[in-house]
Amino acid sequence: MDLLHPTDALGKFALMVLAVLIFVAAMAIILAILNLPKRAPKWLAPVCFLGPTLIAVSFGLIYPAIVTVSNSVHDKTGDAFVGLANYVTAFTQPEFLIVLRNTVFWVVLVPTLSTALGLVYSALVDRTRFEKLAKTLVFMPMAISMVGASIIWKFMYDNKVGLLSACYEWFVGMFVPNAQAPQWLMNAPLNNFFLIVVMVWIQSGFAMTVLSAAIKAIPDDITEAAMLDGIGGWKMFTQITIPMIRPSIVVVLTTVAMTSLKAFDVVRTMTGGNYDTSVVANEFYTQSFKYNNQGLGAALAVILFVIIIPVIVYNVKQLKKAEDVR
Amino acid sequence: MSVAVEVGTARHAVEPAQATKERKLTRKEKRMIEAKNKLSSPWASAIALIIAILWTVPTFGLLVTSFRGNRRDISNSGWWEALLPQNWGRFGLENYEQALGAQNRLGDYFVNSIVVTVPSVLIPITLALLAAYAFAWLDFKGKNVLFVAVFALQVVPIQVTMIPLLTQYVNWGLNGSFWVLWLSHTMFGLPLAVFLLHNFMVEIPRELVEAARVDGASHVATFLRVILPLMTPAIASFAIFQFLWVWNDLLVALAFAGNTPDIAPLTARLSDMVGSRGSAWHLLSAGAFISMIVPMGVFLALQRYFVRGLLAGSVKG
Numbered sequence: 122m123d124l125l126h127p128t129d130a131l132g133k134f135a136l137m138v139l140a141v142l143i144f145v146a147a148m149a150i151i152l153a154i155l156n157l158p159k160r161a162p163k164w165l166a167p168v169c170f171l172g173p174t175l176i177a178v179s180f181g182l183i184y185p186a187i188v189t190v191s192n193s194v195h196d197k198t199g200d201a202f203v204g205l206a207n208y209v210t211a212f213t214q215p216e217f218l219i220v221l222r223n224t225v226f227w228v229v230l231v232p233t234l235s236t237a238l239g240l241v242y243s244a245l246v247d248r249t250r251f252e253k254l255a256k257t258l259v260f261m262p263m264a265i266s267m268v269g270a271s272i273i274w275k276f277m278y279d280n281k282v283g284l285l286s287a288c289y290e291w292f293v294g295m296f297v298p299n300a301q302a303p304q305w306l307m308n309a310p311l312n313n314f315f316l317i318v319v320m321v322w323i324q325s326g327f328a329m330t331v332l333s334a335a336i337k338a339i340p341d342d343i344t345e346a347a348m349l350d351g352i353g354g355w356k357m358f359t360q361i362t363i364p365m366i367r368p369s370i371v372v373v374l375t376t377v378a379m380t381s382l383k384a385f386d387v388v389r390t391m392t393g394g395n396y397d398t399s400v401v402a403n404e405f406y407t408q409s410f411k412y413n414n415q416g417l418g419a420a421l422a423v424i425l426f427v428i429i430i431p432v433i434v435y436n437v438k439q440l441k442k443a444e445d446v447r
Numbered sequence: 448m449s450v451a452v453e454v455g456t457a458r459h460a461v462e463p464a465q466a467t468k469e470r471k472l473t474r475k476e477k478r479m480i481e482a483k484n485k486l487s488s489p490w491a492s493a494i495a496l497i498i499a500i501l502w503t504v505p506t507f508g509l510l511v512t513s514f515r516g517n518r519r520d521i522s523n524s525g526w527w528e529a530l531l532p533q534n535w536g537r538f539g540l541e542n543y544e545q546a547l548g549a550q551n552r553l554g555d556y557f558v559n560s561i562v563v564t565v566p567s568v569l570i571p572i573t574l575a576l577l578a579a580y581a582f583a584w585l586d587f588k589g590k591n592v593l594f595v596a597v598f599a600l601q602v603v604p605i606q607v608t609m610i611p612l613l614t615q616y617v618n619w620g621l622n623g624s625f626w627v628l629w630l631s632h633t634m635f636g637l638p639l640a641v642f643l644l645h646n647f648m649v650e651i652p653r654e655l656v657e658a659a660r661v662d663g664a665s666h667v668a669t670f671l672r673v674i675l676p677l678m679t680p681a682i683a684s685f686a687i688f689q690f691l692w693v694w695n696d697l698l699v700a701l702a703f704a705g706n707t708p709d710i711a712p713l714t715a716r717l718s719d720m721v722g723s724r725g726s727a728w729h730l731l732s733a734g735a736f737i738s739m740i741v742p743m744g745v746f747l748a749l750q751r752y753f754v755r756g757l758l759a760g761s762v763k764g
Contacts, residue, residue, distance in 0.1 A: 125620075125621070125624045125626070126623070126624060126709055126710075127709075128709055130555070130558045133558055133559070133562045133625070134558075134562065136562070136625060137561075137562045137565055137566060137625070140566050140625070140626070140629060141565070141566055141569060141570075144566070144569070144570055144573070148573060148577075152667045152671075155665070155666065155667055156665055156667045156668075163587075164587070166581070166585055166587075166666050167581050167585050167587040167590075169577075170577045170578060170580055170581035170585065170666070170670075171577070171578050171581040171582075171593070173574050173577065173578075174574050174575065174577070174578035174597070174637055174641060175578075175593070175597075177574065177633060177634045177637055178597060178600055178634060178637055178638060180634065181608065181612065181630070181631070181633075181634025181635065181637075182600050182603050182608055182634060182635075182638070183600070184611065185607065185608035185609075185610075185611035185612050186603055186607045186608060188610075188611035189607045189608070189610065189611060192610065192611075238498065241494070241498075242495060242498050245491045245492075245494060245495040245498075246495050249495075255495065255499055257747075257750065258499050258502055258503050259498065259499065259502045260750075261502070261503075261506070261743070261746070262502065262506075263746075263757070264691060264742045264743055264745070264746035264753070265695070265738075265739045265742055265743065266694070266695030266696075266697070266714050266738060266739070266742070267695065267697065268695075268697055268714045268717050268718045268721075268735075268738070269695075269714075269717070269735045269738055269739045271718075271721065272509065272717065272721060272731050272732075272734075272735040273505045273506055273508075273509045273735065274505060275721065275725075275731075276505070276508065276509050276512065276728060276731070276732070277505050277508070279726070279728070281522070281523075282521065282522065282523070282524065282525050282526070282728070283525075284504070284505070284508055284525065284526070284527070287525050287527075322501075322502065322505075325502070326502075327757065330754055330757060330758065331757075331758060334758060383604050383606070385697075385698065386697045386698070386714075386718070389697070389718060390697075390717075390718045390721050390722075391721070393722055402606065405606050406606075406698070406701070406702075409609065409610055410701070410702060415610055418610065419610065421606075422604065422606040422607045422609075423607065425604045425606055425607070426602075426603065426604055426607055429602060429604060430602070433602055
């Protein structure tokens, strides 16, 4: 049996079962070692329980992160030290400035739009007869891959048979004869927004789920009191609901911001980063794996990492605040 | 760290909701709900309906397309025309046959997706359960520092790790095999898994664990007989979360598997097909649904657990 490269389905499944069995055996050995001596030394239990995880994250996350930081100050092949040259490239070259601009669009627009939509929708369907079905529909895009979502939307944007193009031609055709739908994904900079729509479509379900749980947690007596005071509808939403679930809104905003910063699936699948649509995460992939430019790729990865830090610090501060209030 | 916020708010949020559900509504409350619905009725319903349609129609359109048997129909007319009664006879399974057939072999990639996913879910959960037990119920020096360290690793974007890991895999001669995908997904999934499972584990009453220890049960016995059974719902939540993450992953697949039919999962293949055959909608539509059928099924069947996993932690990668 070929343990590295099985080619038929049976071989692959056999390899999978074998891998699981090897893992189970390894775990059994570790637990057996722990159980063996009558008076085990005190350090044995933590080492056995924690050891595998610590080794895995050290090798898989800590060590490579350090190497990447070092790569980012070296050249294409990782041989010559170049100082901050890669970072200078990333922040000054015109094509990278566009990448940075697009990334800002993504990180600002995706969280705000999907949070707003998720919030409005969850407030609207809250305690209605169709709540469960209505939520499932909007939540569904969270379950499918971003690649799948990209195909779904690329089809919407198709110039010839896409629904969006047809709607455009029908609507504009009422005023201008023989209206032609634009090339949605090719005309910069607007195409960025059509890509962002896809990510908003995916992430709104997440926002809706978290915010809906938060809305349901608002104590009944508060809404009741507000209602007795004659507050209803829109006023209730802006003056009671939103202030009450503020911490959750912040969590959703920051979480979605981080997701959209790191995701490259939509851009890579729909435009490949062409037509001025690339973002930092996609550019990292292109530089590292397509152009084999290790230094620049590493610098872009480090930039991603560094942008995430303030978002997380903010998030932690909000967490502390929320806890203090409680 | 933002996970912590979510766990906090989510737990806090879910409980009262369930409480209301279980309690019978008083008449006054019922009237209130009715009043509320009436108040916000026409506009609110219209907006909610529009959002629901916008979120459903794109997927539905591609689904309809995948069943349009004639390729020329697909590239010449919008999918909504297939819904006209006179066109009903033109539906068929040709696209799926072709996508799974000898030329496109999406069936092979489907197998790859399964083979990649199963160990990538089982292994990190097991390791994380052991680690969470250590953090929750063992006393040793440096415990808190280590826990914070593992927890903080969640913020490392996996992009930062890719090239050095790839170099290692190539050095070991493992590159391009399932082993590196299993290993990578395990390592990337661990920080979140440890954190989540630990959160659930510390909620197990201390007396239960201590009683077992006093009775002379070893740590292994305590772990297997006391902790594991109580952790089943938490395990299910995280398993679904990790399953969807691995099945839907593109970055790890492209970086470590490329798009060889030997190991690449569906996402990698589909993403490449969009690039090379961007307007072959008969193939792309069928391919997309072949890749989406499993996560959609899991999602619909186990939505409750998925929501819990999602509420408990959504920061990953």
